[in-house]
Amino acid sequence: MPLVSMRQLLDEASRGGYGVGAFNVNNMEQIQAIMEAARETSSPVIIQASRGARSYTNDLFLWHLMQAAVELYPEIPVALHLDHGNEPETCFSAIDLGFTSVMMDGSLEADGKTPASFEYNVAVSKKVVAYAHARGATVEGELGTLGGIEDGHGFGEVHLTDPDEAVEFVQQTGVDALAVAFGTSHGAYKFAQEPTGDVLKMDLIEEIHRRLPETHLVMHGSSSVPPELVAQVNQYGGALKPAWGVPVKEIQLGIRHGVRKINVDTDSRLAVTGAIRKVFAESLEKFDPRDYLKPARAAMQKLIAGRMRDFGQAGHAGDYEAISLDEMRVGYAAAAAAV
Numbered sequence: 001m002p003l004v005s006m007r008q009l010l011d012e013a014s015r016g017g018y019g020v021g022a023f024n025v026n027n028m029e030q031i032q033a034i035m036e037a038a039r040e041t042s043s044p045v046i047i048q049a050s051r052g053a054r055s056y057t058n059d060l061f062l063w064h065l066m067q068a069a070v071e072l073y074p075e076i077p078v079a080l081h082l083d084h085g086n087e088p089e090t091c092f093s094a095i096d097l098g099f100t101s102v103m104m105d106g107s108l109e110a111d112g113k114t115p116a117s118f119e120y121n122v123a124v125s126k127k128v129v130a131y132a133h134a135r136g137a138t139v140e141g142e143l144g145t146l147g148g149i150e151d152g153h154g155f156g157e158v159h160l161t162d163p164d165e166a167v168e169f170v171q172q173t174g175v176d177a178l179a180v181a182f183g184t185s186h187g188a189y190k191f192a193q194e195p196t197g198d199v200l201k202m203d204l205i206e207e208i209h210r211r212l213p214e215t216h217l218v219m220h221g222s223s224s225v226p227p228e229l230v231a232q233v234n235q236y237g238g239a240l241k242p243a244w245g246v247p248v249k250e251i252q253l254g255i256r257h258g259v260r261k262i263n264v265d266t267d268s269r270l271a272v273t274g275a276i277r278k279v280f281a282e283s284l285e286k287f288d289p290r291d292y293l294k295p296a297r298a299a300m301q302k303l304i305a306g307r308m309r310d311f312g313q314a315g316h317a318g319d320y321e322a323i324s325l326d327e328m329r330v331g332y333a334a335a336a337a338a339v
């Protein structure tokens with residue numbers, strides 16, 4: 001099937017009561033690892049690219065690799081999503097290229113660093129929703145700021161999402177999905193110790209979901225940073241500090257309270273790097289890139305297949321037929337006319 005809208009994947013996930021992993025990619029091996037994991041577990045999936053990934057792949061390599069993915073895995077529903085669009089133009093160019101979903105992160109100004117006002121966030125998000133929905137594409141907004149920095153993007157400090165503002169934001173913008181800040185951070189060093197209820201405000205997710213039951217909630221910075229992956233990197237010459245991510249059981253609790261999209265990037269990076277370091281350390285005579293890229297791809301596939309089972313998306317690839325972007329566009333127009 002062709003690329004599908006993220007909205008459809010998340011609506012189906014909501015009906016089925018599960019979450020869908022959104023995995024970041026930069027190259028062919030990562031796309032292959034995700035698609036193989038999706039086939040292995042029969043999972044619908046979101047593949048996402050940051051601005052950094054778009055410039056790394058010059059857009060066109062990414063686009064054509066994704067075309068190969070949908071051609072080779074026709075049974076897997078896949079959405080192609082822009083992660084952390086910094087301004088409306090970045091989102092428009094992604095939609096024009098064929099992304100079926102975009103994130104307009106108006107929680108920060110266009111520099112990707114300065115916290116933005118609520119009014120600014122509403123204005124840019126609204127603009128992107130108008131453009132995207134007129135083409136059947138999905139929009140994710142963000143309210144509140146996460147900790148950490150990802151690909152140079154981020155304020156660095158956590159500002160938790162305010163539930164009253166969340167309701168107002170969704171009403172004013174019409175976003176399909178909302179990234180909420182509830183204590184997670186981007187990157188490998190999310191927490192200095194295992195996070196407890198004081199750090200991860202799961203009750204905040206519950207409250208936002210109760211007040212916005214139709215809005216799909218998104219967890220950013222949701223890698224779990226498995227100790228064995230950090231240990232493997234360090235065993236073969238790496239120097240990562242001890243790190244704690246978001247425990248899978250906390251993510252599963254979020255899924256029970258309206259979280260439908262879970263962003264995972266750091267764990268994939270750790271899996272890939274650990275596998276490559278192992279080959280470099282153990283097989284000094286090897287110099288064919290396939291000798292280390294194959295194990296890297298296999299390690300990432302293993303990690304992602306596990307996450308697909310953890311999030312509950314496994315087994316759901318065959319549940320539904322793709323709704324075309326044109327049908328989605330008609331649906332949005334009808335919903336707007338009915339208001």
Ligand SMILES: [Zn+2]
Nearest residue numbers: 150220221263
């Ligand atoms: Zn993020």
